[in-house]
Amino acid sequence: MDAPTGLSRQILVATSAITVLAGILVFFGTYLIYSVIVAVYPSPETDEWLTSLDLAIFAALVLVTLPIAAFVALRLARRILDPLESLARSARQIAAGDLSARAATSEKALGETASLVADFNRMAQRLQDMAADMALWNATIAHELRTPLTILKGRLQGIIDGVFEPDELTLRRLIHQVDGLSRLVEDLRTVTLADSGHLDLRIVPTRLARELEEIAELMAPDLNSGGFRLALDLDDIIVDADATRVRQAVLALISNARRHALRGTITISLKRRDGTVVLAISDQGPGIHPDLAGQVFEPFVRGDPDRAKETGGNGLGLSVVRAIMDAHGGSLRYRTAPGGGALFEMEFKSPVAPQGR
Structure with a gap:
């Protein structure tokens, strides 16, 4: 016999034993008090402390209360143990490698038990998603x-x-x-x-405009040879950031534009917006297909797989940029540029230092 059935039997036996014990205590406790009363105030009508009728009444009460106790114990055990049995089976299946196993519960399950099953199923789903x-x-x-x-x-x-x-x-x-x-x-x-939350950053006050100007100067010859030109629209803003990682993110976005955009102008802008700093990089098209717009920041997702292979893309560039922005406590967004191209906005939410050189 497995463990859950044994536990059900234990609950049933324990409930029945408690019922019988309570009946005995109540019965004999009543007669103990009754005997004291009789000793203090004797009655000529009774000369026996415990009569056969009293024993018959006690036996009848026990016979009546035991089935009731058993019924209540079984209902309680079912409400408690059915979800736990399902949870135990699912846990054994997951331990054996079946990550699709889920525990089941019913509407009659106790609140805490139902919550336990729900938490277990969420954990199992997360494990399955992570494994996939x-x-x-x-x-x-x-x-x-x-x-x-x-x-x-x-x-x-x-x-x-x-x-x-x-x-x-x-x-x-x-x-x-x-x-x-x-x-x-x-x-x-x-x-x-x-x-994993272990991307180390060296956050220092950084004059982003100067960093972006250096990047533009470095990449301009290579971009010009490919039919592109860089346009800068930069405000002089100092932001708490890791300059090396920001450079890495900007280079990834520019490289992405060079691989996928039409030959033309790649614009880099740096502006204040509603208490934040937005570093935006846009091109002149064709942009990202609407069906892929919500997936482009996932690893190994390519807007144009054939062209990415031709130009050496590995599908990780935008994922790297998002990871860097997440580590900065900022965000990365994509939207269609006014001219129909791709516009990526890196929003820094860290405190902005005073402006000036």
Whole structure:
């Protein structure tokens, strides 16, 4: 016999024993008091303390109260134990690897028991979601790593076999693949650390306009060669932020625009808005499809998978930016720019230092 049935029996036995004990105590307690009264005020009509009629009455009361106690005990045990039995079965199934198991309850279950089952089911659902996310992450990471590793192995094997000459062009292509792997690993590291709450930031008063001007100066030649130009609209604002991480986020957004946007102007603006600071980066189209607009910040989601593969995107850029903004206590939003392009807004909610150089 399993544990829940034994517990039900224990509740039934305990309730019945308590009922009988209470009856005995009440019965004999009554007669104890009665005997004292008789001793103090004797009655000539009675000369026996406990008569056969009294015993018969007591036996009848016990026979009546025991079934009632058993019925009440069974109903109470069912209300308490049915959800707990379901919870115990589900816990054993989850321990065995079946994360889809859920505990069941009924409308008659006690409030605390029903709350316990609901909390358990939420925990089980979260475990299942985490396991599914982990499996997806593992499969996606393996897929992302497979292509550059296959290319590296093939090229290196070709050099060993004499198929490829180890000239400068071949080595540069190999380094390009290694750079792609390095970016993927660093992006994964950033997103993972942010999700676990361990992304370290060095928050200091930062003049964002100066940082953005340096980024624009650094990227302008490369962007110009690709048919893009940078336009800056910056207010001189000092924000408590990690300059290195902000640079990483801005570079990711600009790189994303270069891969997906039409050739034209990429605008970087920095403005105050309702007590916050908004760093916005926009392009001239075509923007993100409405069906994907709510998913673009999830890892490995690409707006245009074919073009992302051609340009070296790994689907983590926007996830990295969101992770950095979350670590700053800010937010990242997407909306369609007035000209129809993509507009990403990084909102810093940290205290803003006084303006001035």
